[in-house]
Amino acid sequence: MVGPYAHPVENHSVPHSTPRTAAFFDLDKTVIAKSSTLAFSKSFYQGGLINRRAVLRTAYAQFVFLAGGADHDQMERMREYLSSLCRGWDVAQVREIVAETLHRLIDPIIYDEAASLIEEHHAAGRDVVIVSTSGAEVVEPIGELLGADRVVATRMVVGEDGCFTGEVEYYAYGPTKAKAVRELAESEGYDLERCYAYSDSVTDIPMLEAVGHAFAVNPDRALRREAVARGWPVLSFNRPVPLKQRLPALSLPPRPVLAAFAAAGAAAATAGLVWYASRRRTTAKRLAHIARI
Numbered sequence: 001m002v003g004p005y006a007h008p009v010e011n012h013s014v015p016h017s018t019p020r021t022a023a024f025f026d027l028d029k030t031v032i033a034k035s036s037t038l039a040f041s042k043s044f045y046q047g048g049l050i051n052r053r054a055v056l057r058t059a060y061a062q063f064v065f066l067a068g069g070a071d072h073d074q075m076e077r078m079r080e081y082l083s084s085l086c087r088g089w090d091v092a093q094v095r096e097i098v099a100e101t102l103h104r105l106i107d108p109i110i111y112d113e114a115a116s117l118i119e120e121h122h123a124a125g126r127d128v129v130i131v132s133t134s135g136a137e138v139v140e141p142i143g144e145l146l147g148a149d150r151v152v153a154t155r156m157v158v159g160e161d162g163c164f165t166g167e168v169e170y171y172a173y174g175p176t177k178a179k180a181v182r183e184l185a186e187s188e189g190y191d192l193e194r195c196y197a198y199s200d201s202v203t204d205i206p207m208l209e210a211v212g213h214a215f216a217v218n219p220d221r222a223l224r225r226e227a228v229a230r231g232w233p234v235l236s237f238n239r240p241v242p243l244k245q246r247l248p249a250l251s252l253p254p255r256p257v258l259a260a261f262a263a264a265g266a267a268a269a270t271a272g273l274v275w276y277a278s279r280r281r282t283t284a285k286r287l288a289h290i291a292r293i
Contacts, residue, residue, distance in 0.1 A: 019191035023121040024181055024207060025114070025148075026199035027132035027139060030217045033109040033240045036142060037134040043101045049089050083156070086135075087166030091158050094137050102141050110146070112241040114198075114217075118146060121196065127188070131180060131207060133173045145243075152180045178206035198235075202226060 028035045044050045086094075118128050127149040132139045139153035157167040172180065185192050193212035197204075202222035208214035216227035216234045227234050 019194065020127070020189045021125070021194045021196075022127040022129050022149075022184070022188070022190045023117070023196040024129045024131050024198070024211065025118070026201065026204055026207075026217075027130055027134060027142065029200040030198050030237075031111060031114040031118075031130070031146065032106060032142070033111060035134070036106070036132065036138050039105050039109070040098060040101065040138065043097050043105065044094075047093060047097045049093070049097075050085065083166050083168055086156065086164045089164045091137065091162055091164060098138055098141055102145060106142055106145065107244070108242045109240045110243065111237040112239040113235070113237040115146070115241075115243070117198070118148075122147070126196070127190075129181075129184065131172060131177050133171070133177075150184070152177070152184075174203050175206045177204060178210045181207055181210045199223070208232065 025031050032039075041050065121128055128147070129150045129152065130139060130143045130146065130148045131152045133154055136151070136153040136155050140151050143151040152172050154168065154172045155170040157165045157169045159165045170176075181195075181197070182192070184190065185195070192210055195211040196213040196215065197208050197211040198215045198217050199208060200216070200218045200220060200223065202220055205223070205226060208216075214227075214230075214232045216223050216232050218237055219227055219234060224234060226232070
């Protein structure tokens with residue numbers, strides 16, 4: 001993205017004369033097994049941000065999301081509900097709650113297959129970009145945990161009192177995701193024909209169309225039909241494995257993360273885990289496909 005949403009990155013693994021490439025990942029049900037935003041509902045309740053009724057409502061929304069994905073109308077209703085719900089929340093408190101519960105809530109639901117793909121793309125010299133409709137306060141720390149190079153996420157308006165106003169400043173959804181991908185390609189020099197994109201939702205077709213190598217991951221019915229019609233590979237991720245189980249005795253320095261919406265002073269203490277993880281469950285077909293590019 002451009003303007004205030006871009007942090008330039010020097011790609012040391014690829015010669016300057018070689019066109020740079022990236023892999024763009026949707027987050028929910030593509031990299032992690034649940035909705036990232038709704039996963040924190042109980043923690044927000046314990047922190048006094050929401051009441052019990054809101055917890056039950058978000059639990060139902062999580063069920064609907066996991067059962068069959070969310071179409072455009074459902075996503076719009078969810079956006080409106082979450083926007084009104086977070087009105088008046090103290091942003092610093094939200095960041096604190098996410099930081100304190102990130103490993104407990106998110107680490108166990110990261111797909112092992114997705115983590116391996118992230119490793120492979122990094123090993124091939126590609127940037128990894130998380131592109132998510134969830135809020136930046138949630139997505140940025142998850143991006144750091146995964147070792148992502150950039151994050152594109154929804155941003156809410158923050159008032160002078162440091163609280164959310166309930167208004168949306170930037171909504172990373174549908175065509176807006178594709179626009180962000182194209183703007184990043186222009187600013188960072190990515191060759192989109194050689195880039196990759198992964199998503200579970202039909203609403204992300206514009207993003208998938210923007211790259212030369214599109215993959216449907218755990219797709220909803222509509223995206224599965226489109227993938228079959230367009231010849232896009234369909235991947236099934238079904239093994240959420242905590243990073244600490246992938247690296248039971250490994251302690252290594254972190255891989256730095258430059259998120260598109262990174263908060264000042266954000267720590268990257270665990271960002272290097274995925275970068276140094278030993279590969280597992282990698283199919284020969286996927287390795288051969290990546291090696292050809």
